[in-house]
Amino acid sequence: MATKPRSIFEDVNDVQKPVAAPGGIDAGGKGARGAIRVWLMVLFALVVVMIAVGGLTRLTDSGLSITEWAPISGSVPPMSVEAWEAEFEAYKQIPEYIEQNAGMSLGEFKTIYWWEWGHRQLGRFIGVVWALGFFYFLLRKQIPVGWTGRLVLVGALGGLQGAIGWWMVHSGLQAGMLDVASYRLAIHLGLAFVILGFIAWFVFLLGRREADLMQARRNGEAKLFSMSTGLMHFAFLQILLGALVAGIDAGRAFPTWPLMGDGFFPPDPFQISPIWRNFFEDAGLVQFIHRMSGYLLFAFGVVVWLRGRKSANGHTRFGFNVVFAVLALQMVIGIFTALYSAPVHIAIVHQFMAVLLWVAILRARYLARYPLTQSIRGT
Structure with a gap:
């Protein structure tokens, strides 16, 4: 833009200097910090519930009741007597049933099945909540500058957690195993706490403006x-x-x-x-x-x-x-x-x-x- 020619008699003190707008640090990366924070709080609560359900699944010896990993079709539980019998027959082939639960009734099997199915279903639900929230804010261009990678990290770790969960369960289906391998269980639980930690930290950071965080630091x-x-x-x-x-x-x-x-x-x-x-x-x-x-x-x-x-x-x-x-x-x-x-x-x-x-x-x-x-x- 062309500037107005200055008079040679103009006092330099009369020149209008640009004034910095307040809140400049936050202007470029404001985004929907409050809404994203609420969404992450929901994810945080769901992960806490997931850890509790996972613990109860382990304490009730329910984790090996589903013997296959079917991320999509597995979301639908058995809907008929024949389907329940097929699931029960698959369970009867693994060492946990043969050496520990031989003679279990179909009703008793359903109890442990529902624990494991609920555990996996909650994992799927958490994935859906993450995906819906992330793409909603992404498409509306409401993610603050520098936060896209952080939010992707949460989703990526959640997907990895699902794969590690099956890796853990698979160890318990092998010959001579009555439970999952303890070190795989430790990795599975450890990653859950890592995910929880990242979400909590992000919730803390989003509770204040970037300028406030810089000053506080x-x-x-x-x-x-x-x-x-x-x-x-x-x-x-x-x-x-x-x-x-x-x-x-x-x-x-x-x-x-x-x-x-x-x-x-x-x-x-x-x-x-x-x-x-x-x-x-x-x-x-x-x-x-x-x-x-x-x-x-x-x-x-x-x-x-x-x-x-x-x-x-x-x-x-x-x-x-x-x-x-x-x-x-x-x-x-x-x-x-x-x-x-x-x-x-x-x-x-x-x-x-x-x-x-x-x-x-x-x-x-x-x-x-x-x-x-x-x-x-x-x-």
Whole structure:
């Protein structure tokens, strides 16, 4: 655009300088942050339910009741007596039925079938909710700048989770297997927590404007953020160890505490050959490692909590207080789970508390990185 010629007598101070528009940082990437955040919250709730249903499926020994992976046709359950008989006959061919459930009635089979079918159906529903939401915001060009890849990541991990779920189930259909391979169960559960973690983190970030996040990061506490990151990784390791315990029913092996039976160490912990298999298949050793890791996690959690209490930000201090409270409660529930040989109602509470602890740690870590503003009176 042509500019108006300036007079040689014009005072340079009279020139109108462009004024920066407020909110420039957010202008290019505003998008439907609030609506996307709500959509992610729905996905978050569904994943939490999925973890709970998956835990109940495992605790009721229902996971091997469907012996094929049919992502599309499998969404329709048996609709006739003949279809139910065909499913039951397929189940009768696997080792779990032959060696553990021989003589099971069709009615009993239907009970475990519905658990597994519901688990898979919920996974399909989560995929549909993700796809509908993502393409809705994409086609309307409402995804903020820089967020398309993040939202695709959530969907891609969900698809990978479905494939790993079948990879896990397939291991339990092989000769000599009465359950799924424990390490595959750990990978399956671990990925569920990774997905949950990404969704939670994105929900936290979308709750504030980009400009606010940039300003908050300048006031972040790097050391506390680093320590909470370490706590997050340690908690994830403990979740994986818990999955190994669940995979071989190791939680029911030693209903004593603080000792394991009559001693600190479980008796005869290395009887399986080769020796590395003991770390995945020996019930006493797997539970022992889970217990020791739990003690270390609690000790490190106390260290991080004490550091968090020194934060000048009241919101951050509260976030780390929540982490400590949930961590202490989870440890108590874990002890009761062992003492009562992991009954379904206590074991599922223990798993749900792992979800709460995971989210509490992520929230505290977020507050260490992006502290909320507070009044001078609140410091």
